[in-house]
Amino acid sequence: MTAAALAVYAAVPALALAETSDVGQNLGEEIKTWATTLLLGVAALVSIPVLAKRDINGGLVLALLVMIVGGFAFAPDQVKGVIVSLWGSVAD
Known part of the structure; x- marks a missing residue:
């Protein structure tokens, strides 16, 4: 019985065994993909x-x-930086 459990454990991908703290990161990566x-x-x-x-305006x-x-x-980190800097200049 133990050998079968070890075989199943070895066959499961590493993402399925992610710790609970990695669930949000894994979900974020999946959504990004x-x-x-x-x-x-689209x-x-x-x-x-x-x-x-041949609509130039529509293409632009x-x-x-x-x-x-x-x-x-x-590039979510760069976009976050731009939004924070714009909001900082507006709020000042």
Whole structure:
């Protein structure tokens, strides 16, 4: 019985055995992965009609939105720093 339990324990991935303190970090990493994948997929689908119409303004707006939302998904620490510095300059 002990050998079977050890075999099952060895077969389980390390993330499944994460300590309770790592649950938030693991969940955050999973959400970041989904956010980046969905962002690029949705941007690609939305860009199809923009490219078909050859709409320059729509393309620029889409590019700006992808850059802003992508900043939150790809570089959250830098975005947090920008928001804190902007809020600090407004509050002073």
